[in-house]
Amino acid sequence: MEYEAIIGLEVHAQLRTESKIFCGCSTKFGAAPNHHTCPVCAGLPGVLPVLNRRVVEYAIRTALATQCQVRRVSRWARKNYFYPDLPKGYQISMYEMPIAEHGYVDIEADGARKRIRLTRIHMEEDAGKTIHDAGNDASLVDLNRAGVPLLEIVSEPDLRSPEEAGAYLRTLRTVLQYIEVCDGNMEEGSLRCDANVSIRPHGARTFGTKVEIKNLNSFRAVEKAISYEIHRQQRATHMGETIVQETRLWDANREVTRNMRSKESAHDYRYFPDPDLLPLVVEQPWIDTIAATLPELPTARRDRFMHDYSLPLYDANVLTMRKDVADYYETTVRAYPSEPKAVSNWVMDSILRALKDDNRDQQLTSTAWPCPPEHLGTLVRLIHEGKISGKIAKTVFDAMCATGTSPETIIAEQELAQVSNEHELTVQIDHVMAANPEKVANYRAGREKLLQFFVGQVMRATQGKAHPQRLMDLLQQKLAAGQ
Numbered sequence: 001m002e003y004e005a006i007i008g009l010e011v012h013a014q015l016r017t018e019s020k021i022f023c024g025c026s027t028k029f030g031a032a033p034n035h036h037t038c039p040v041c042a043g044l045p046g047v048l049p050v051l052n053r054r055v056v057e058y059a060i061r062t063a064l065a066t067q068c069q070v071r072r073v074s075r076w077a078r079k080n081y082f083y084p085d086l087p088k089g090y091q092i093s094m095y096e097m098p099i100a101e102h103g104y105v106d107i108e109a110d111g112a113r114k115r116i117r118l119t120r121i122h123m124e125e126d127a128g129k130t131i132h133d134a135g136n137d138a139s140l141v142d143l144n145r146a147g148v149p150l151l152e153i154v155s156e157p158d159l160r161s162p163e164e165a166g167a168y169l170r171t172l173r174t175v176l177q178y179i180e181v182c183d184g185n186m187e188e189g190s191l192r193c194d195a196n197v198s199i200r201p202h203g204a205r206t207f208g209t210k211v212e213i214k215n216l217n218s219f220r221a222v223e224k225a226i227s228y229e230i231h232r233q234q235r236a237t238h239m240g241e242t243i244v245q246e247t248r249l250w251d252a253n254r255e256v257t258r259n260m261r262s263k264e265s266a267h268d269y270r271y272f273p274d275p276d277l278l279p280l281v282v283e284q285p286w287i288d289t290i291a292a293t294l295p296e297l298p299t300a301r302r303d304r305f306m307h308d309y310s311l312p313l314y315d316a317n318v319l320t321m322r323k324d325v326a327d328y329y330e331t332t333v334r335a336y337p338s339e340p341k342a343v344s345n346w347v348m349d350s351i352l353r354a355l356k357d358d359n360r361d362q363q364l365t366s367t368a369w370p371c372p373p374e375h376l377g378t379l380v381r382l383i384h385e386g387k388i389s390g391k392i393a394k395t396v397f398d399a400m401c402a403t404g405t406s407p408e409t410i411i412a413e414q415e416l417a418q419v420s421n422e423h424e425l426t427v428q429i430d431h432v433m434a435a436n437p438e439k440v441a442n443y444r445a446g447r448e449k450l451l452q453f454f455v456g457q458v459m460r461a462t463q464g465k466a467h468p469q470r471l472m473d474l475l476q477q478k479l480a481a482g483q
């Protein structure tokens with residue numbers, strides 16, 4: 001029997017606020033354990049949470065960027081469960097009345113555009129972290145993350161394959177980065193997700209029993225874990241086993257999912273409205289103000305790139321996948337508007353590769369990038385004007401990245417300018433012809449393929465700096481002259 005997979009994702013995005021959601025503690029990553037804590041986020045008795053307005057603003061920004069409806073009134077709920085990293089014994093979240101609902105994200109997978117509906121977006125606080133200290137046979141608790149603001153973005157089960165799930169997560173990350181509410185850094189846990197996966201016979205209307213895979217923290221993990229889980233469920237169904245509702249963990253080392261606990265239902269959490277926090281009322285003028293500050297979103301920007309710069313879809317997609325890359329491209333094109341496609345090639349090949357090599361591809365701003373966009377614009381202009389060859393340009397580019405100086409300075413200092421001067425080229429050609437009389441004779445006897453040999457020799461003599469077309473023209477003249 002043929003099965004299809006039904007997949008929904010719950011994405012947790014850490015918001016880029018300076019302080020936590022209900023207190024003034026810092027959200028900075030990497031501090032010593034328990035340095036960013038206070039009585040509120042440590043859950044001491046008698047303290048009251050005070051809502052961080054910026055968190056709500058970011059939630060509304062996200063809602064607007066994903067076509068969700070923002071609720072005029074939403075409500076905070078306590079999600080009760082007992083775990084050592086949860087000092088209060090409950091997590092402040094939202095339940096029946098989330099801040100936003102009914103949006104969508106358009107993704108592209110397998111060459112087709114598909115709309116993935118969003119069920120809801122709500123705000124909540126993160127929990128702390130337990131560290132297992134095997135040496136001392138003890139468990140330690142770090143509360144730096146407790147109270148860090150998160151958005152939970154829940155999709156409808158509209159995804160059908162691991163590839164679609166990966167594309168959805170990438171698209172969502174791009175949107176969150178564009179609107180600058182989340183840095184999208186999966187290594188630091190700023191973006192992670194749970195996947196709900198079930199299978200059903202093709203054409204069936206009812207859903208199969210769903211299994212939840214917790215805490216996936218890379219695109220690779222999402223795609224691999226879902227793929228594994230689909231196959232596991234298919235195998236089990238073939239063997240006549242019943243799929244049980246459970247929570248599983250992805251074991252990245254063994255590349256399998258394994259049981260964590262059988263699924264608690266919402267009932268087990270004993271959700272109830274938080275008595276310490278008033279219902280959240282959002283007025284329309286505030287929503288309008290936030291809407292007015294939204295930047296151009298990735299899809300719109302991609303379409304504009306194709307229109308304004310005549311770029312192919314592929315280029316436009318790659319360049320607009322990240323806001324910083326798109327900004328970098330546009331600044332470079334402004335520095336040299338004549339060749340937008342050549343600029344695109346340079347950004348895609350050299351800049352993106354340099355970032356990857358440098359492990360800087362998680363950085364959001366292009367200020368720390370190896371080469372200012374104006375310098376790259378100048379470099380493309382110099383190639384186009386024939387001042388340097390494409391090959392030499394690679395050398396210049398590497399030097400630009402290493403030193404931060406302008407291409408003109410590097411070309412002058414290292415004497416890399418292209419030789420197109422007729423006299424200089426003639427001297428070199430004469431030299432090569434004099435050194436290879438047999439080859440000259442053979443060429444003149446009809447072996448025209450030898451032209452490449454002469455080109456190569458002059459190129460070597462000039463260290464690649466000879467202007468290729470000038471050289472070719474002059475060589476042909478010289479060789480023909482003796483016939």
Ligand SMILES: [Zn+2]
Nearest residue numbers: 023025038041
């Ligand atoms: Zn605190």
